[in-house]
Amino acid sequence: xxxPIPERAWRQALAGSQMLLVAFGALVLMPLIxxxxxxxxLFTAGVGTLIFHIVTGGQIxxxxxxxxxxxxxxxxxxxxxxxxxxxGGLLAAGLLYMVLSAAVRLKGTxxxxxxxxxxxxxxVIMVIGLSLAPVAVNMASGKTGDGSAxxxxxxxxxxxxxxxxxxxxxxxxxxxxxxxxxxxxFGVILGYGLSAFMGIVDTSGIAEAPWFAVPNFVAPAFxxxxxxxxxxxxIAPAIEHIGDVLAIGSVTGxxxxxxxxxxxxxxxxxxxTSTAALLGGPPxxxxxxxxxxxxxxxxxxxRVMLWAAGIAIVLAFVGKFGAALQSIPTPVxxxxxxxxxxxxAVVGLSTLIRHQVDLSERRNLVIAGVTLVFGxxxxxxxxxxxxxxxxxxxxALNLVLPGSKAAWGEAPLEESF
Numbered sequence: 001x002x003x004p005i006p007e008r009a010w011r012q013a014l015a016g017s018q019m020l021l022v023a024f025g026a027l028v029l030m031p032l033i034x035x036x037x038x039x040x041x042l043f044t045a046g047v048g049t050l051i052f053h054i055v056t057g058g059q060i061x062x063x064x065x066x067x068x069x070x071x072x073x074x075x076x077x078x079x080x081x082x083x084x085x086x087x088g089g090l091l092a093a094g095l096l097y098m099v100l101s102a103a104v105r106l107k108g109t110x111x112x113x114x115x116x117x118x119x120x121x122x123x124v125i126m127v128i129g130l131s132l133a134p135v136a137v138n139m140a141s142g143k144t145g146d147g148s149a150x151x152x153x154x155x156x157x158x159x160x161x162x163x164x165x166x167x168x169x170x171x172x173x174x175x176x177x178x179x180x181x182x183x184x185x186f187g188v189i190l191g192y193g194l195s196a197f198m199g200i201v202d203t204s205g206i207a208e209a210p211w212f213a214v215p216n217f218v219a220p221a222f223x224x225x226x227x228x229x230x231x232x233x234x235i236a237p238a239i240e241h242i243g244d245v246l247a248i249g250s251v252t253g254x255x256x257x258x259x260x261x262x263x264x265x266x267x268x269x270x271x272x273t274s275t276a277a278l279l280g281g282p283p284x285x286x287x288x289x290x291x292x293x294x295x296x297x298x299x300x301x302x303r304v305m306l307w308a309a310g311i312a313i314v315l316a317f318v319g320k321f322g323a324a325l326q327s328i329p330t331p332v333x334x335x336x337x338x339x340x341x342x343x344x345a346v347v348g349l350s351t352l353i354r355h356q357v358d359l360s361e362r363r364n365l366v367i368a369g370v371t372l373v374f375g376x377x378x379x380x381x382x383x384x385x386x387x388x389x390x391x392x393x394x395x396a397l398n399l400v401l402p403g404s405k406a407a408w409g410e411a412p413l414e415e416s417f
Contacts, residue, residue, distance in 0.1 A: 027066050
């Protein structure tokens with residue numbers, strides 16, 4: 001029986017606002033770090049979520065927003081190719097999701113276990129977090145993400161960064177209820193207030209910005225170099241996507257791998273990512289923070305995510321809101337990112353531990369060791385480097401090196417993420 005819309009709409013809108021609030025901190029941090037427009041990120045997160053729900057028949061309570069896995073590749077690609085060609089590479093990454101979707105539809109999910117067992121997944125996720133560590137430290141020290149310029153005096157910056165980090169940690173560890181899922185937001189708010197008190201917040205942009213403004217959309221350009229650079233990066237978010245679909249299924253008690261099917265969820269994510277790139281926004285991914293909030297509130301209605309998407313789209317056209325986001329000082333973001341990027345690395349480590357990957361096996365030691373050094377060290381072969389190269393190397397080594405499947409930490413798909 002369908003909900004009576006007039007009676008329930010306001011409740012769904014309120015719940016949607018709550019879900020957007022949970023996702024908000026990570027959603028806007030990613031474009032701020034990479035130099036993309038946060039208003040465009042809000043718009044493409046909303047549109048991407050709507051696309052995902054159309055493709056999957058509105059069956060899954062999932063919200064899509066900025067993917068942290070692409071931070072380092074976007075920063076590197078913008079320096080090498082420029083923004084427009086970087087967006088072209090991101091569009092191609094979304095197309096790769098669609099290729100994976102077609103493969104799953106034709107072959108089923110079994111091949112994914114062979115291609116991406118835990119011995120591959122764990123080190124690649126660790127690379128995502130650890131390769132970003134210098135960015136967090138530079139920003140916490142008052143520098144730009146690449147460390148090329150000092151934006152805020154070190155003593156002031158490190159004080160703000162560490163207090164922002166401490167507040168975020170305290171909320172993540174000691175609070176209960178919905179506040180457990182809002183540590184980033186409160187860390188930013190307190191850090192921003194402290195920064196204003198210490199005189200390092202520039203509010204001139206907020207005063208000059210109009211209330212209504214069309215986001216700064218940017219069209220992509222295409223080059224094979226940028227596409228080949230970015231394509232392999234999509235491997236890690238694809239792993240994250242599968243894990244989040246399984247996680248929300250365990251929360252709601254439904255098997256979304258069968259209905260609507262993993263091929264549909266991958267297709268929806270891929271279309272959302274490619275659409276974001278067409279408009280100048282960051283790639284989209286499913287948000288585990290929102291999954292946690294769904295579990296806490298027990299609100300399994302997918303319509304709630306449609307309200308969250310709609311509210312994000314509306315906020316994208318508030319010019320002063322975007323200007324306020326861009327005025328967040330670098331040390332505030334840097335302090336919080338020390339926790340976020342470290343948490344990503346720990347997720348990869350826990351993948352190896354949880355699935356009992358035997359690192360005394362020489363093949364596993366080789367896969368993990370080479371993947372970590374290539375990814376964290378920034379090894380480059382041709383146009384492929386860093387996270388992208390690490391992912392390809394991990395997959396290739398896993399496919400060619402002999403060894404016992406039991407030692408890989410291989411398990412059925414439902415148990416692998």
